[in-house]
Amino acid sequence: MRRLFLWLITTLLISTGIHPLSIQAITLTPVSKEFLNFEILDVKINSDFISIKGWAFINDSQHYKNTTDHSIKLEFVSLNHSFTFDATLTNLSMTSSFAAMGYSYCADGVYGASSCNYYYEYVGFEAIVPLDSFVKGQKYNTNVVFYANLSQKYFKTPLYYPITNPIEIMEGDYRFSIISKLNDTSIKIIESPVYARKSPSKTGTIWTYGSNCSTSYLNILYFKMYSVYTKILDRTIAENQTYYRVSAKSDVCVDMRKRIVEGTVLNPVWISGMFVEYSGTPLEISSVLINNNPVITAEDFEYIIGTPINLLDYAKCYDFEDGDISAKIVIESSNFQERVGVYQVTYYVEDKYGYFDRKTINITAIDLYNDPPIINAKDRTILQYSDFDYYLDVSAYDLQDGDITDLLEILNTIDTSNPDDQDLCYQVIDSKGAITIKCIVIHIYNEVILNRRYRFVSKNKLFYDESVPILWLNKVTDLQTMLNNTNLIQSLIIVALN
Template identity: 35%
Template sequence: MKRISLCVLISLFLMVVIPVEAAGETIVSKTLLPYEILSISMSQSTMTVSGWAILNETQHFVTSSDHSYELEFASNEHTFRVTGTTTGTNLTDTFRYGGAPICATTAYFKTDITCYYRFENVGFTFSIPISSLQIGRNYTVYLIVHANSANFHKKIPVYYPIQNDIVISSGQKEYRVVSKLDDMKITVKYATVAARKGPDRSYVAWNGGANCSSTYGNYHYFLLNSVYTNIKDKYLNNTNKMTYYNVSTSLSSCVDSRRRVVEGETYNPVWIASSFVEYSGTPMLVSTRIINTAPTIVVENVVLKVDDVFRWEEHVTAYDVEEGDLSSKINVISDNYHNIPGNYQMTFEVSDQYGAKASAVLLITVLEHENNLPIIHAEDFSVLIRSNVDLRKFASAYDLEDGDLSASIGVDTQADLNVVGMYPVEFRVVDSRGAIAIRNVRVTVFDYDTLFGKFRFVDKDELFYMEDIPVPWIGYTQRLRLLLETHTILESITVDP
């Protein structure tokens, strides 16, 4: 007994005389660090968080000099803190154990049945600049409570169970508060919590089943450490600044002379205050992201012929919902195109200002040219004996792809222009792709006698044949001979005798 008393005296001396040395900011349970997030709102520039928090069985919370608050936003890549402003929420009566005296000012770490602490000005408000949140991060939020007088500092992950996310957008940036009510579980951490019919201490507790004692009868109390996963609703009681959770229960056994209930479907609605439970599940996250639609690339597959002019820019475009036309930013990733018949691919990629990418493949088919045969225009013709004439003048050639090929015509003939007669002539032409056209005609070589034997000279009054040509006509016949010798054409002449 003496040894036990000595230990107690030493402990009391250490707790009463001086504050304990600050422990690290270890994460603690809600039993030691009760808190409530009452509201969260966001504007284009600021995120505002309000609530309250204390450290149980630690010290008096009276002024901003003896306690303070911080919020920590922690991600894998970035962590920062914001200091809060204390507000005038008074929760002394809420956490006071009935019948216990007030603790001395310098009494630290007293249990609630030994004495009670004043919890005044335990509200807080945080104003977090939206610009402090880096884009592309998922921040877990922690509440840090500094009990400055006791030199005691603890933190806890924040839960703010809500049905729908809180979202604000600024340009293409989105900021989102996520704390899913249906993802959270609550565990009862006190053995004396009544299962009430409404969200306030003024509501009576449910009763039913056999009596467990004459003191408590069959009134319902939550079983210590029982877990509730099906939270049907929540209610913020603005009078006592406490959130109440609606659950359903069923009867359990008698424990400590009280009729206990656990999660079930017999009794509903059953309400329990947040100060009596521990949260589990996914803590509150603040996520940030760019609202960005990836660009798109549109390609028009191409069918070409060899030597056709090909510019891929005429067949590929890029567009981004936020930035518009990105065609000028398209990059060629791979290209096996050649100007020979075959199938080819070109791969393109484009990125927007936030790095979102799109890629596409252009299919290119190169075909041989459709080559039409050239056409030679030529008919049978006559030339005067001993004429010095290029027979190609009697033919012309045209090609649909190459155009006029007359200058390329070749002549193959055994014609002797010094001997009267009819001879075969072959005209030949080859286009740029080797297609050959041939035209066979005949050339007639004639002399003067043959020419003049075909003429009958007459005047308007009488016929004469094989007679002397009238003197007035002599000049014209000489002219006719000259035309025949030089141009091999006939000209019709009218002569007045």
């Protein structure tokens, strides 16, 4: 009875196009493009979906004759989120492009053969992935997953779509980007023999160069197996294939064929992407929030005690993306009081994404019936190194409080050892918090320098007995020289007599 049930289930699955193995647990094997060949032919993005078109198949595995022989999925993997998406198979044939000359087609039921050709029908695919399938702010790498149902091979490999510039769109405040950088992509030749052609076409002119390698193949040029090209000069799509332009040079003969490797002698040289392995930046789909911090506008202000006040009225906020969000401002901290003084208020705001701004302002609370105090102080002159009394001849008076000299504060000190003009500042605060600051200049002089600059005359000492100031000594020397010059004196006397 159990065998009959299993037979009925198997028959039903086959009749509906479902391979019995498809209901078993499938293990995906990560492979390189050498084993899972693919090309991405087109990628588009709009506000609703991302469209990816191309073809893929497992090489030398089985016939692909209809849509039940295989299936294709795309896998999108980010750091915190992954998902797969079923691609729709399209009627794209790669049979003629991949058929080896001189080989017949494999019989049905022959799997994994390399001495015959397989059919590659319906190997095209299209995946229209809703944009909201991708978690915003994530970066996804893309794999193609291929299920060869007949040969029971299930492979996956990273997708590459080398392009010069990212494909981008703004969706709300997020910029979606599709990236696969052409300028950091390298290609490795994974098929042989492959002609070196002068144009991007499977019928393009084949390169010939230099001496012959054999009488059979002459000097026809072929790509050297596993050679690597690090500089991709151009890229184009034709005949459902991606062609890459490289520069090359002649190398050794292999299997009687003349091979080329990367160089600067031969250009342009084109090769189809179906014969190469990629390295570099795989197809990446990312979304980045484009958002600016909001900006609070608020300025210091004076407040008259007793006047109605709402501190939130003194702050506004504009957000580049959201516009006016002043209603979202909150007071993060405040020490404001209804009394004379200077207070701080800190405003805080967040936009819808948590970007924030904060700003602190000063509020000076004043009383209309309070006059600021007055500091009485004048500039002073003192001798260097002398004792200095900071409060000498300094007082403070307030119209309401009277004498408040005892409330005076010194804001800085002076250095009496330095003969210079120095500022000295005082501050006083009255009973209502009104502040007055006044600065005076302290002139500090040096006695020696002062004596050199001036001559002091004493009534008790005749001038000719006084010492001559140093600054005058040069003049005295000049006068003495003149008096010792007889000729000069005589000429001066003659001039005087005349």
